[in-house]
Amino acid sequence: MRIVRHFVLAAGGTGGHMIPAHALAGELMSRGHHVALITDERGARIPGLFDGAQTHVLPAGRLAGGPMGWFKAGRSILAGRAMAARLYETFEPSAVIGFGGYPALPALLAATSAKIPTAVHEQNAVLGRVNRFLAGRVDAIVTAYPDIQRLKDGWRHKTHLLGNPVRDEVLALRDQPFPALSEDGIFRLLVTGGSQGATILSDVVPEALGLLPLNFRRRLQVTQQCRVEDIDRVRATYADLGIPADLATYLPDLPERLGWAHLVIARAGASTIAELTAAGRPAILVPLPSATDNHQTYNVREMVDAGGARAIQQSAFTPVELAKQMQKLALEPGALANAAKRAWNCGRPNAARDLADLVENLGPQPVGGEPIRMRPAQAPVMGRQGAVA
Known part of the structure; x- marks a missing residue:
């Protein structure tokens, strides 16, 4: 019998961050789980995403603009972290998953402080700034490409090549x-x-x-x-x-x-x-x-x-x-x-399913047996005719 859990997904307000998060949310909700989204005002305005999921807009400053900009960003990040911590007290997530972008930073900082299992998903072939900052703290790093720039060797043991979730259409x-x-x-x-x-x-x-x-x-x-x-x-x-x-x-x-x-x-x-x-x-x-x-x-x-x-x-x-x-x-x-x-x-069509499997296994009571392992980067993917192109 599958255990119903709560998950928090945190993503910056661009389609590149939000669409993979949306695909994971749909997969998790189809399994009976409850999902909450943490994003910024831009993400909350994107139509057609995260239907049926709670949405929380957190302040998250960009680390730019010199010392004054950094100071304002720091204040925003601390405020966002406090708001996320209050959300976790009531929502009690089994895991928090970040998809990059500045709103993911306070959400994951609050999760690691509260000892909640965490993961980051990197959509690009270069580990993004927020994901780089968090990579050493989280429990899992999910990638979309076999060769990722700025991924330290010390992080590879917890890195999983699963791909980028795409829309069902x-x-x-x-x-x-x-x-x-x-x-x-x-x-x-x-x-x-x-x-x-x-x-x-x-x-x-x-x-x-x-x-x-x-x-x-x-x-x-x-x-x-x-x-x-x-x-x-x-x-x-x-x-x-x-x-x-x-x-x-x-x-x-x-x-x-x-x-x-x-x-x-x-x-x-x-x-x-x-x-x-x-x-x-x-x-x-x-x-x-x-x-x-x-x-x-x-x-x-x-x-x-x-x-x-x-x-x-x-x-x-x-x-x-x-x-x-x-x-x-x-x-x-x-x-x-x-x-x-x-x-x-080159496609990885099971990205949403595999990512949901990994996320379920981050919790204290793994669902479905053994935790998912990293996909070998060199493994060939079979084509329509069953032959490697």
Whole structure:
């Protein structure tokens, strides 16, 4: 008989932190557990997440702005820690799990002080600042990539390679075949840049498509996410080129779009790569150069090394280079389908389930037998046909 427990998940208010936490919350609640969320005001405003879970907004200052900023941040962290401690007295969590971002810091400090089992989940291939600060104190570190920068050797005994949880709608794509593509069939391209830095995609992608051979250009069908200030200009460019394009500032049906895409051009955020590998979609990735600790450059390595994606640094991301890379992938027989299979082999579709197993085993009364062990980084993942790509 499964024991019903209480868990607290703490995450900063960006999608990169909140979506994996949301996926874990859903898995834990499906097992009958109770979940509370600690976040900041941004996280509490994201629609469609953490339905059925308590939400608590804690003050959490950013450690920036010089001595005065550090002083204010310290006061906020101490206030947040006190609020979290009061929550734990009434909610009595079996474990507290942090997903990065500053709101996770006071929540986990309060948990370690109260001797509550703790874990951190790192979505990127570089251990983030808050997770680095907490890594030596927590009971478990969960990673999404086999090679993590800034992970000390002394922490590896408690490190578990489980992956990034993704939405069920994306996970459902995993069992669907790669969309058929004939030599003269419609070529569907998905371009998504998120809220940060999508202007470079709006600048480069339409011009690159205009450089493609005419017979290829006539086959294109584009869906592109654009910033508000760019969308009219991009729409006019596609109209001049005669390329059908569906443009939006937000794509609520992104999983559906991903399902029919033959190629994706995107930034290299952790959630983006997790969804590409879960669905098995080839990509051209452009790491955001201003990402903290350059983590997007490290995020692409596994997928690129496996042959599931090509990476172009932003300094080299020109229309000529993009057009060249697109032709290599799209016009060589079998190249796209092969890249899709290799991307699929990088996926870790059981991340939410495995993370929930680990979290249950953090408590004083383990559920389901032996605690989960670290996944070997070198272990191959079997493809659709049962063969390693």
